[in-house]
Amino acid sequence: MTQMTQASVPGAAATAENPDLDRAIEKNRRKEKGLRARDLSLAVLTPVILLLLWEVAARTGLIDARLFTPPSQIAAQGWKMTVSGELWKHIAATGTRLLIGFSCGAAAGILVGLLMGVSRPLRAALGPTFTALYALPKIAILPLLLLIFGLTETPKILSVAISVFFVIQINTLAGIVQIDDRILEAARAYKATGTKLFRHVLLPGAMPSVMTGLRVAAGMSVIVVTAVEFVASNDGLGYLIWNSWQLFQPSKMYVGLIVVSVLGAIVTGLIIVLERALIPWKYSNKRTKKASK
The missing domain is CATH 1.10.3720.10 (MetI-like)
Structure with missing residues (x-):
């Protein structure tokens, strides 16, 4: 019965026989998730940092606030x-x-x-x-x-x-x-x-x-x-x-x-x-x- 179940689900049998493959897949999934989180963070933080630098530069007189409104x-x-x-x-x-x-x-x-x-x-x-x-x-x-x-x-x-x-x-x-x-x-x-x-x-x-x-x-x-x-x-x-x-x-x-x-x-x-x-x-x-x- 066990053999029949494993045969009917070849992916499950392969996973059971290859724990290293399981760990590699999970590691790759976590890596991809981390990269997506990093990309999202960079996409959000970059304009925020630029706006903060603009604000500080205009407030401190490094750039002309009349032309570059804070x-x-x-x-x-x-x-x-x-x-x-x-x-x-x-x-x-x-x-x-x-x-x-x-x-x-x-x-x-x-x-x-x-x-x-x-x-x-x-x-x-x-x-x-x-x-x-x-x-x-x-x-x-x-x-x-x-x-x-x-x-x-x-x-x-x-x-x-x-x-x-x-x-x-x-x-x-x-x-x-x-x-x-x-x-x-x-x-x-x-x-x-x-x-x-x-x-x-x-x-x-x-x-x-x-x-x-x-x-x-x-x-x-x-x-x-x-x-x-x-x-x-x-x-x-x-x-x-x-x-x-x-x-x-x-x-x-x-x-x-x-x-x-x-x-x-x-x-x-x-x-x-x-x-x-x-x-x-x-x-x-x-x-x-x-x-x-």
């Missing part, structure tokens, strides 16, 4: 603006432009990238043009958009959408082109054509590149929307930063800068969560590799 005063200013609703107004304006522009640009970029990936004539026709347009600074397109659409929300949203479109289109196309020909041959041998080939081979194969494009585009979209709000808006975080500089209100300017950086981190974090949901095999492969070491 973090305590920045926090007080941020709380004041939050309570009054001023900060929420700017966050809402920037967030709306970012959400609409990023969504439209990402959808168009993925669609065009996939079409160019499966169609060689389309790739030949549009490839050089898109390469030239990608090199053009996206903020340079803003005056043209303002001429066409006027001082409305459309130019601001389109500026974000255009910048996101090219990044994701390039990454999506690269993901399709880099799929191994042997995989495509095997898929066709199993009668995977048309929508089946697209759904089960092309899209999963390109998805890691698509997610990389989304992560890059997330940071770029925050930069572009902030720059656009510098010159063509009466609200938003970019306007808050620029207007505070013009009125020499550095505490408000720093509040805007901090909120923009936090917004960028949140957008990137959401993309990472989406990536884990859409391509879980990528992270499961990483865990398997770590476990095998």
